Amino acid sequence: MSTSKKKSILIKGGHVIDPSSSLDGVMDLLVQDGRIEDISPQNGQNTPPDYEEINATGLWVLPGLADIHTHLREPGFEYKETIATGTKAAVRGGFTAVCCMPNTQPVNDEPAITRYILKKADADGACRVYPVGAITKGQKGETLAEMAALAEAGCVAFSDDGNPVMDSLIMRRALEYSRIFGLPIVSHAEDTRLSEEGVMNEGITATRLGLRGIPNAAEDVMVARDIALCELTKGRLHVAHVSTRGSIRLIREAKSRGLPVTAETCPHYFTITEEAVAGFNTAAKVNPPLRSKQDVAAVCEGLTDGTIDVIATDHAPHHREEKAMGFDNAPPGISGLETALSLSLRLVSKGVIDLNRLVELMSVNPCGIMSIPTRKIAKGVDANLVIIDPELEWEVAPDLFVSLGKNTPFESLRLKGRVVKTIVYGDVIECL
Amino acid sequence: MTKDLLGIKELDKDDIIRILDTASGFKGVLERDIKKVPTLRGKTMVNLFFEPSTRTRMSFELAGKRLSMDVTNVSISASSVTKGETLLDTIRTMEAYGADIVVIRHSSSGIPHLLADNVTASLINAGDGFNEHPTQALLDIFTIRQHKGRLEGLDVAIVGDIAHSRVARSNIYAMGKLGINVRLIGPPTLIPAGMDSLPKVKVFHRMEEGISGADVVMQLRVQRERQKGGFFPNIHEYAKLYILNGRRLSMAKDDAIVMHPGPINRGVEISSAVADGERSVILDQVNNGVAVRMAVVYLLSGEKTSRMMEERRQRTEDRRQKTDHKLMPAQERRQGTKDRRQKNEY
Known part of the structure; x- marks a missing residue:
């Protein structure tokens, strides 16, 4: 997968959690060329001139x-x-x-x-x-x-x-x-x-x-x-x-x-x-x-x-x-x-x-x-991340699934916490 | 009662008593010289059987005819209809023919429930898989009441293949609701999991223990194919352990009655002497079956109380909403066809 022309992203103020990198705290993540370029406590980024900012305040950022x-x-x-x-x-x-x-x-x-x-x-x-x-x-x-x-x-x-x-x-x-x-x-x-x-x-x-x-x-x-x-x-x-x-x-x-x-x-x-x-x-x-x-x-x-x-x-x-x-x-x-x-x-x-x-x-x-590439949050690693809103309440509605399979026993169940964005090799996908 | 009779599980005690009392009235009709009333003239009953049946089908057919209904029998081999959509299409076809009552038997548990949710005709479950056979239980209870004059506190022994018996299940639920003590007797291989956790139910593996002091002994038909399934070594050993013969019957109460949903395997689960003996009420069960089924059909389709009408209207409304949601693709298809027709694409 070519990652050379991807837009830089700054994920700002999210609670970053990754036990495999011993990360557990509010941090900014800088993603450049599809890779995690920088992980640092808030407001300490050397941001590039052109970047997209994701405000992750109150959100969780996980591998x-x-x-x-x-x-x-x-x-x-x-x-x-x-x-x-x-x-x-x-x-x-x-x-x-x-x-x-x-x-x-x-x-x-x-x-x-x-x-x-x-x-x-x-x-x-x-x-x-x-x-x-x-x-x-x-x-x-x-x-x-x-x-x-x-x-x-x-x-x-x-x-x-x-x-x-x-x-x-x-x-x-x-x-x-x-x-x-x-x-x-x-x-x-x-x-x-x-x-x-x-x-x-x-x-x-x-x-x-x-x-x-x-x-x-x-x-x-x-x-x-x-x-x-x-x-x-x-x-x-x-x-x-x-x-x-x-x-x-x-x-x-x-x-x-x-x-x-x-x-x-x-x-x-x-x-x-x-x-x-x-x-x-x-x-x-x-x-x-x-x-x-x-x-x-x-x-x-x-x-x-x-x-x-x-x-x-x-x-x-x-x-x-x-x-x-x-x-x-x-x-x-x-x-x-x-x-x-x-x-x-x-x-x-x-x-x-x-x-x-x-x-x-x-x-x-x-x-x-499965010996597949790690999703860990570390400098130089491909940016595969999930951003979660832990407070967002939603109700399972199978008709709104993007999967063709609408078969779920959880129809109408109210759940708390939901994926807001998924980042796949540096590409940001909106999930709501 | 609601739109359908899907099982005893869905009824309460009052519903059951109401059906039994209504059946008593129809039993009077059956004892007349002219065994027919005009009550449901112009109404249509379809007997939709996906499993072979002679007795139950005939009983429903007679019940419909005695009520002056138009009755049609449809037998479809279950193997030719395995897809649910086809089943739904079949039942909708019956409804399009104007069926008011559809009596359905199917080898899979839950099929009547699936269909009932998708049609406005009243469905009567005439046996689904191992789940329920509610009219059989109702006629059994009716027969017990006829002979015993009461129900509460009676001890009823049900003997045989409980695991694969919808008759046993419907009876167990009905008896539980009516305060009858149930003793299930059979080999552990044929007693389904968790049965002994039901209220008013006790499980026995030895016939002599279970039958002792019973008011009613109900023998179930044993299917020879269960031998192939390894549930017991062979039919002879089964008979040795669980046949109801004179010696065993003498352990029950002196006035105990003997029942069997039929058809009976003489010499396997019941000896000829007992089957034909004076304590046997097997033919009463057959006879009462028609009266009980008349009562069920009458109560579902005939009784014109505002409560019923209102209930039915409401349920249909709810179901429509549910159905619309469930069957969106089909409706879209139909709409698409209409649109194309209007555009003369055909």
Whole structure:
């Protein structure tokens, strides 16, 4: 990306927070040629002659967020989302980089697809896109995809997301083989024999609705298996969308033994429970399913104590008509890019995490796990920033999403704190 | 009552009693030589069944005809209609034909709720997935009241595949609202999660324990496909544990009645001797089904009280607003078509 002719920007008087640079205070940021040129206490800038000033008084200035779990749907499902609309939604939500999952049509299991995605992203993308390649050919769980070719084409991790790798031997091989590249295997932990035909969390809510349940154990047994395989192979394991207290217990224990395990959760798993499904609300159908209060509490605890490394969105846009097919037939997924940060800020206001930890969870750790360029706020680093108004109250209105996916269980929810501007490699994008 | 009968969950105790009392009146009609009243002449009932059914469909058909309605039956294989838009289109078509009452059965839970939100015709849920089968529960309760003369404080044992039974669920909710004690009996594999947390519900895995001292024993039909699902080893072992035979029935109260929603598997969940015995009220259930369904249809479409009319108007209004919002693209499409037509682009 050429950054030579970008306008200089002075972000004035914002509260700058970045634990990776030990920044936490009111400061001015000078951005020149797409890079952070100067960070200094207020009124101490050597400003260039021609610059745009952003008054950030009362606002927070954070490193640009990175989402390591996004479904951009392109190629193949452009009626759900495109690289253009998905990345726009990302930027509006404060993200300056997204890692897109390979369950497209065709599946991103060969370098030609990876290159296609990157080319599209370069042309239409509002932010950086880092593709995740498939673990197995066609995500069928049978034979390994050509990981070397995928890595060379630009894949930053491997996942069969949407499907688990049910065959333990294939998973073992994937974890072993991926060590060549040092890239993580992202596990969609679900024993499909246990979750078979289930459409929501198993429990009294499912019983009352007459819907087939998915027990916590469907996730727990796979997390346990993958941790055992991680221990055996020393391959890097990243557990996607953790939703159960059991998984969190297992991951906590694995980390305490120093295994190379990382984990992510999503805003819906720490914000709402299975009760959101009441009334057959397909907007609350998601996989893994929304769980119980105890699980939500455990997820929060995992975010606090470091068991969970990342808040990812699992942004899964679907067409309105697909979500109107009745609960059994509606596809699972939540359009999450435009609500993730505000929902996570609730954790800050509730005291579950502090702002520094939020930055770790949504920017520092995601970049680290996927080995993508850091978003940190430091001199000479590309200017990827998010400016947040912590006091701004707003109501979630899916019709106003820029994502094509309007599927959110948070419709009409009032939230406090919102992205005002996102700066992507020095370009300022208005987000309100 | 509101526009639709989607489930017992949506009713309160007074609604249930009102339906039962109305049904008593219609039962009188069914005992006459001429079993027909002109009450709903000119009204139309459509039986929209996405799942095979003989009994329930016939019961609704008769209920409509006894009320002098025009009745049409539509059977559609669920597999041919999997997309929601198609379902919505189907129900709107029924409405365009002038259906006042649409009786719907579908293998997926919640489909009647989805459709009810999008039409002004009254919907009656005739069974959705494992969720509810409200008219079956109502006729069961009606039959219990007929034989026991009371409801509150009775002990009812429901035996079998509770997990996959909408009949059991609707009965559990109705009985809970009416102060009836429910004992669910079945293997742990067929008792859904959280059932024992419901008020007035106790769970048993041994038939003898659960049945002892019961006023009513309701056996559920066991589907042979559950054996394939591994819920029990085979049908013989199931029968050994849960069949209602004379010996087991003797553990219930002396005047206990035996019920079954049908069709029965003789020798599997119920012995022939018990099914045909003097304590069996299975055929009364069938007979009462028509009266109860007449009552539901009558209350939803026939009763011309201002309250009902007002309620319906208001709900329709609310729904319209909701629907407008939900279905914007379709409306835009229609508007687009109109515009193009006006411009003679066709």
